[in-house]
Amino acid sequence: MKRLIFHIDVNSAFLSWSAVKRLQEDPSCLDLRTVPSAVGGDIRTRHGVITAKSIPASRMGVRTGEPVVKALQKCPGLILVPSDFITYREFSRRFIKILEEYSEVLEQVSIDEAYLDMTGRCADPLAAAEEIRTRIRTQLGFTVNVGISENKLLAKMASDFEKPDKTHTLYPEEVPAKMWPLPIRSLYGCGPRSAERLSQLGITTIGAAAAADPRFLQDVLGDKAGTYIHNSANGISTSPVRAEEEKAKSYSNEITLPEDITAANYEQMMPQILTRLSDKVAGRLAKDGVRSSTVSVIVKTGGFRRHTRQTMLPSATNDPRTIEKAARELMYRLAFSEDGLFAADETIRLVGIGCSGLDDGQFRQMGLEEWLRDIEKISQKTEKNKKLDAMLHDIERKYGKGALRKGDL
């Protein structure tokens, strides 16, 4: 049976969400989407890079990822606002909640995009897409593009056509007319290096890659990438929409403590435990070449009750410090909030960290936040890490080598 796949993508997500938040707080304020504006950098010092921009800013040549200074040269009146990930996560949650009403086979691929498998779920795809767009626009205040096709690749390509607030189809029979004339670099999964290499060899459009001898593409790009590019250029993709239940696979590590953690010794014990557990889980993710977008903490109390809390990251990662930061926040709330464990006079006897929402990263485009962090990391000195490392080994010295083990969520 032919599949029916929707790809739903929020238009300039961070910028739109910042704009909507401002309007909610003050309905008379300027709508950032209607003027040259951008998210990113340090607003005060005007350093850093652009992480999102409005369509008017884009028309003036402002590009995502470029230094704020450069963007301001192109567009001196550019309005800059800081990132606000708390707001972004909340809007993302509401966006997904609406989509869930249309199909339970939903795969969220990043903070602002998801696939829906609509096979057998609607008689009129265009009407369904229209309804989704209208509901998101009227109920949440921002716009999305919907791409419709028979597979994920083509649905994703379609949602990237003209923006904002548009539905596009890209059925296999439409590929020659709608996709082949596009430049090769716009083929999803074709990185800038591959695109440049292919262009040098005269393959400048997706159509040229589709017509090329697959063995030639494999020679140039390697077997895996060459096959991928040839299939994709021909609109072939068999990857299923992985609903949450199917990718329930998760990585976790946990530790049963020799003495319970209480409010009194929390600060002394918990941070180093979370650091070590994050290292373990992140190490296993990295070893398997996967990244996780959902971090959870697991606690067993002195009374043997199990509690978990989880949070979604703006982009999938296997960076131990990112996982640790999320785990620390979750754990602190679980322990110290008004309805938390310590308020209920509980103690903590087991601590775990789990990572789910896995992404094999094969053709993943690096999240900007992560990219920024990588740049920062390179510029940071190792001194801090050394100190941390010494602390990490402390716990194993104290509790023994086997103290940290794989969890079984």
Ligand SMILES: [Mg+2]
């Ligand atoms: Mg988007």
